[in-house]
Amino acid sequence: QQIPWSAAHEKLLTAYVGDATPDVAQMGNTWIPEFKAVGSLEPLDPFLMRSTIRQSDYFPGIWATNVVDNTVYGVPWYVDTRVMFYRTDLVPKPPRTWTEWVAEMQHVKDLRPNNYAILLPTNEYEQVEILAIGNGATLLNPSGTEGAFHDPHFVQALQFYVDMFRRGYAPVLSNTQVANVYQGFAQGDFAMYITGPWNVGEFRKRLPPTMNGRWMTTPMPAPRADLYPGTSMAGGASLIIFRDSKKKDAAWKLIEFLSEPAQQIRFYELTQDLPAHRDAWKVPAVANDPPLAAFRVQLEHVAPLPRVPEYEQIATDVAEDQEAVVRGRMTIEQMVADLDAKANRTLEKRRWVLARATSR
Structure with a gap:
């Protein structure tokens, strides 16, 4: 099913709540911690152990966005950075x-x-x-x-x-x-x-x-x-399997097929979304496009944002406070203190959950 990116997050979350998740989905890699936290994603490590998909074929910072608590939950599908x-x-x-x-x-x-x-x-x-x-x-x-x-x-x-x-x-x-x-x-x-x-x-x-x-x-x-080069953000989307899928092996075969360099190149030709697999960057249409050269270099120097489900709210707080500083309504010192206080409130439940898990 094709849905607008702006509606995808809500659509996938609604599908999970309604027990109507698909077998495979494309998911923004910053959403993975949230969907993992509610227990909706299938761990992929067992599949990777017997797969042609190799971590070394992907940009390290991009791959890292799919790893939460040392478990892989997604395979990079396309990538972006700034x-x-x-x-x-x-x-x-x-x-x-x-x-x-x-x-x-x-x-x-x-x-x-x-x-x-x-x-x-x-x-x-x-x-x-x-x-x-x-x-x-x-x-x-x-x-x-x-x-x-x-x-x-x-x-x-x-x-x-x-x-x-x-x-x-x-x-x-x-x-x-x-x-x-x-x-x-x-x-x-x-x-x-x-x-x-x-x-x-x-x-x-x-x-x-x-x-x-x-x-x-x-x-x-x-x-x-x-x-140099400076680090940038690791963005893009990944392919995941929902835990409730009744066809996990078939779902994994689809992910393996879509992860082949030839399919990644075809997807790039259709959408202009940058391929996740390093080998796909060797094709002339990508390798010989001058404005893409900076992205190829940058993708070796990207890092994920904090992999906790609450971080999207924290990022919103960053945007609000930085604008207040730029417009003279807040000092840098006030912004830093405010962000720490807001983050600590946002992460209160996470601290409680981790404390309970540790005490067991």
Whole structure:
């Protein structure tokens, strides 16, 4: 059954509650901890032990999104992450470090004082979290039971993010206040934009012909040169088997078939979703597409967000608080304390459950 992505999460959850789950489903890899927590997913380790699917054929950070409590619950189906799209005529040398990044943003401002260097929609949590994980922040403590936003690695990344607004490099706009990203990029309203692989096709389709050859992608800059490329988020979707399936062996055969490089390539041709299997990236249509090269490099340097079911709520809190800081309604110190307090409340039940399990 084909359903819109925006409705998929609710549809799958409703199917589980109503005892009407399919045998196999495509699932956003950030949803896996939640569905595992309610006991709806079939562990896949027994299948993998006798399968042609090998962990080594996949990007480590992407594979990790499918592992919860040392058990595999999904096989990567397609992947995405975030890299930087930039105007090659305004940013002649893509930055590799945060220091170079600041220099390039200042260069753009010197060239075009009335425009901006980068677009960072204030209500999107992804940019802050990419900077944070790239700087070594864990966001939660090792057991996933408390917030770790007071960690200096997170604070330093947040400060770098906020400074981009305070120095006038980024406009204080949410994504609902940006009328047309593609028009703004073409007009030079901003020269850099952190976004995902879906925008490769959108840029080609929506930018005017005069922009041909004037934009490219590059991996995320790192805090220091020895850490390049910087770490980005591990995104995409995975194939899972629901625990209530009566046809688990057949379901696994379907997953094995869809995981073959040839099928991954066919899926890419149909949807432009990036293949999860490394071998599929060797096909000329993918390997020889210049804007995809940065994604291929970046995918070797991605990390999952905390694998607890409550994290999507915590990420929403990050977005709300970061916007308050950028708009001057909250200080960085207040944001860090508020995020830790909110995360600790959100994770209260998790702490209780783990404490009970430990005491048995």
